[in-house]
Amino acid sequence: MKKLTFALIIACTLISCVSQAQTEKKENTVTEAIMGRRSIRKYQDKAVEKEKLQQIAEAGINAPNAMNAQGWAVRIAQNKELISGIRGTHGGTALIFVAGRNAVDCGLMGQNMMLTAYDLGLGTVIMTGPLGGIKGNADIMKKLELPEGMELQFVIEVGYPDEQPDAKPRKMDVIKFLE
Numbered sequence: 001m002k003k004l005t006f007a008l009i010i011a012c013t014l015i016s017c018v019s020q021a022q023t024e025k026k027e028n029t030v031t032e033a034i035m036g037r038r039s040i041r042k043y044q045d046k047a048v049e050k051e052k053l054q055q056i057a058e059a060g061i062n063a064p065n066a067m068n069a070q071g072w073a074v075r076i077a078q079n080k081e082l083i084s085g086i087r088g089t090h091g092g093t094a095l096i097f098v099a100g101r102n103a104v105d106c107g108l109m110g111q112n113m114m115l116t117a118y119d120l121g122l123g124t125v126i127m128t129g130p131l132g133g134i135k136g137n138a139d140i141m142k143k144l145e146l147p148e149g150m151e152l153q154f155v156i157e158v159g160y161p162d163e164q165p166d167a168k169p170r171k172m173d174v175i176k177f178l179e
């Protein structure tokens, strides 16, 4: 009987520890993603599932945006040839193009997308470097079918990561509390 009681106490303690750990993990998901996300520039040759790209895009359009005008457009390419033909990409198996009228709105959308991708086990890198090449390529621009007045702001390469870069040090003295 003593042994049974002891076993029950141990089991309950374990269950309580696991459940507490799960609660803590859930509570810290956003902060963990913000601090854990890094730009990924080396990818596995493994296609990203369309459902995950849809989920990432939906997280993007849920970003705050000025006057809820939602003046943005998201295009997703999975065609290997198209992606590898864009200079500055790194072998990711999907590329998200973000265009819009308001750069702040688009930036918020971009971070939502990257954090969701991270949450789904995917790597990303946001880039403006390839924009010149894209804008100069009439075929790609035609495929994008961007609405009138919307400027291509950046692209986000997505894929299964094949590297785990360390965080680049941040300059802490940019943060100041007012007296």
Ligand SMILES: Cc1cc2nc3c(=O)[nH]c(=O)nc-3n(C[C@H](O)[C@H](O)[C@H](O)COP(=O)(O)O)c2cc1C
Pocket: 037, 038, 039, 040, 041, 088, 125, 126, 127, 128, 129, 130, 154, 167, 168
């Ligand atoms: C507006 C913008 C443009 C960027 N353009 C490029 C780019 O063209 N190519 C690239 O490899 N990374 C690009 N990056 C990624 C940055 O280099 C990266 O975010 C920065 O070095 C910090 O590293 P981390 O993302 O791992 O924290 C860009 C980031 C931003 C926000």
